[in-house]
Amino acid sequence: MSRLTITELTKLYGPHPAVQDFGLDVAEGEFVSLLGPSGCGKTTTLRCVAGLEIPTTGRIRFGDHDVTRLPPEKRNIGMVFQNYALFPHMRVAENVAFGLEMRGLSGAEVRRKVDAVLDMVQLGGLEARHPRQLSGGQQQRVALARALVVEPALLLLDEPLANLDARLRDEMRVFIRSLQQRVGITTLYVTHDQAEAMTMSDRIVIMFEGRIHQIGSPRDIYHRPATRAAANFVGQSNLFAGKVVERDNKRGVVETAVGRLRCECPPDIAVGTVGHVMLRPEAIRLVCAGSGIAGRITEQHFLGNVVDYRVTLANGATISVQTVGEEAPWAEERVGVMFDESRAWLVP
Amino acid sequence: MNQGATRITLLRWAFAAPALMLVTLFIAAPYLNIVVMSLRSPSNVQAFGPGFTLQNYVRVLSDRLYLGLLGDTLLYAAVTVALCLLLAYPTALHLARTQSRYRGLMYAAVLSPLLTGVVVRCFGWIVLLATQGLVNDALRRLGIGPIQFLYRPLGMVIALVHVFLPFMILPIKNAIEAIDPRLEEAARTLGATQAKVFLRVTLPLSMPGVQSGVILVFVLAASAYVIPMLLGGGRVQTMATIIVQQLLGGLLWPFGAALALVLSCAVALLLVIFALVTRRAMRRLA
Numbered sequence: 364m365s366r367l368t369i370t371e372l373t374k375l376y377g378p379h380p381a382v383q384d385f386g387l388d389v390a391e392g393e394f395v396s397l398l399g400p401s402g403c404g405k406t407t408t409l410r411c412v413a414g415l416e417i418p419t420t421g422r423i424r425f426g427d428h429d430v431t432r433l434p435p436e437k438r439n440i441g442m443v444f445q446n447y448a449l450f451p452h453m454r455v456a457e458n459v460a461f462g463l464e465m466r467g468l469s470g471a472e473v474r475r476k477v478d479a480v481l482d483m484v485q486l487g488g489l490e491a492r493h494p495r496q497l498s499g500g501q502q503q504r505v506a507l508a509r510a511l512v513v514e515p516a517l518l519l520l521d522e523p524l525a526n527l528d529a530r531l532r533d534e535m536r537v538f539i540r541s542l543q544q545r546v547g548i549t550t551l552y553v554t555h556d557q558a559e560a561m562t563m564s565d566r567i568v569i570m571f572e573g574r575i576h577q578i579g580s581p582r583d584i585y586h587r588p589a590t591r592a593a594a595n596f597v598g599q600s601n602l603f604a605g606k607v608v609e610r611d612n613k614r615g616v617v618e619t620a621v622g623r624l625r626c627e628c629p630p631d632i633a634v635g636t637v638g639h640v641m642l643r644p645e646a647i648r649l650v651c652a653g654s655g656i657a658g659r660i661t662e663q664h665f666l667g668n669v670v671d672y673r674v675t676l677a678n679g680a681t682i683s684v685q686t687v688g689e690e691a692p693w694a695e696e697r698v699g700v701m702f703d704e705s706r707a708w709l710v711p
Numbered sequence: 712m713n714q715g716a717t718r719i720t721l722l723r724w725a726f727a728a729p730a731l732m733l734v735t736l737f738i739a740a741p742y743l744n745i746v747v748m749s750l751r752s753p754s755n756v757q758a759f760g761p762g763f764t765l766q767n768y769v770r771v772l773s774d775r776l777y778l779g780l781l782g783d784t785l786l787y788a789a790v791t792v793a794l795c796l797l798l799a800y801p802t803a804l805h806l807a808r809t810q811s812r813y814r815g816l817m818y819a820a821v822l823s824p825l826l827t828g829v830v831v832r833c834f835g836w837i838v839l840l841a842t843q844g845l846v847n848d849a850l851r852r853l854g855i856g857p858i859q860f861l862y863r864p865l866g867m868v869i870a871l872v873h874v875f876l877p878f879m880i881l882p883i884k885n886a887i888e889a890i891d892p893r894l895e896e897a898a899r900t901l902g903a904t905q906a907k908v909f910l911r912v913t914l915p916l917s918m919p920g921v922q923s924g925v926i927l928v929f930v931l932a933a934s935a936y937v938i939p940m941l942l943g944g945g946r947v948q949t950m951a952t953i954i955v956q957q958l959l960g961g962l963l964w965p966f967g968a969a970l971a972l973v974l975s976c977a978v979a980l981l982l983v984i985f986a987l988v989t990r991r992a993m994r995r996l997a
Contacts, residue, residue, distance in 0.1 A: 413896075414899075436900070436903055438900075446891070446893065510901075
């Protein structure tokens, strides 16, 4: 178990930076996700932490121990790959025992630890199977067991759920998170799936084009995105461009095309700053035409628990609005929309 | 449903027909001819005499000369296989893994022994390995030799290795390329040094390629004729050279056929044993 500190990490491939000035501090036992679209540098960052890539500049420390130049086998990590990377020529028990053997353990001790970890991932009884005889979810759990059995300082997961079907993915999400909390292991998790990052992480690092856009708790990331890219990548968002005209302690007033909107602002925003007021779809209500801002429903999608509307406003902008638990469809095409300004946020 | 299945079966046979005809014509028929020939009785005045006999097989299997030759042939083939494997594996590993922009060139270099005729390559080796040749010249300067390469098994095996090396390199290279690089990375993250990764992951997973290479080179080396003929210069005999002697020199067709079949059966038997020995490793990889 250890703390992970990454400072000013840059990785160049030729002249092209895959990761630039990456800095992150992961506390002992913390679960941090690197979230971003493919090619944003999240996997490169993880591979640098694993020692599978050597960073061009920057430092990586496990606790007080500088591992920047150490090869992977000397880092004491556990890693789970997207395709699980189980050894096809070894049985489940041999796969799990591999890391222990590399550490010089043998015989009864190996067997005891392998049994214990297979019980923990609920795979007892499958020791003698070969990986190809297992389902995707079972292979996933063997990979987890193989990574955890060596009691690594750090658990690294590279899109481990990407190859599973939707239901199994939900199940494994909960499983991995509860396992991580039970073991209390420091974990770095790479994903492009915001739902995974939101539900599992203590903190999320949002990355685009090799750079960090925001580091924060899932709630921070969702309600107070630091950049437009972050606002658009996580969940749906309605953005209204405007200029800050008033500013007090935490809030401000922004002049936008749909009128003046009050919103919460980041601390360093002064009057005159240009930005976007962000309202999540569930922070907007539909009301009868005549009140609120006039609009026209152009699409509605029934998703079961929520209904997702596209509403075109008088100025031509289309916003998305979500309502919860409606039984009948909205009959009138003409509606009004009301913004819940207590949930509005200024994206710089 | 049943009718459809029948139609598909018929269609399959129709598609397979040209290939089947080729195989029958060029493999099965000649082989059958040899089998029949090996059972004919010998004759001094024509290709074979009247009636059938097992006499030819009795002669091959009871004569120390021919059994010794069979043993020598299989031994030369085995040594060729071993040397090829030793030289081919590192080459294949490098070829499969290199990121060099000269990759294409290296690949061409590996294939180059196949680009010229085997006779030309043999004469090349004769020039190099002769007592006054380039190799002995160099050895003399180093204070070694001269070594008699030609007309001895040594020179023949050198040429066999050179000619059949690509048949060992290519299957091994393909097998290594088929290994997911993440398996090796996973092994590293689990604490394996690069040497351990090779021994525990890369080598076992490349075994299917090693197996095909060994089989190919063994079969080719055991049945090689031109190389033993030219580099052995008549002083190194193998089953292939003796068979040709029987057929062309002595016109003893039935006996030559029996010799050829004994060689084929011995090679096949060894390959079956090899396959059985390596089966356990293979089954795990299937």
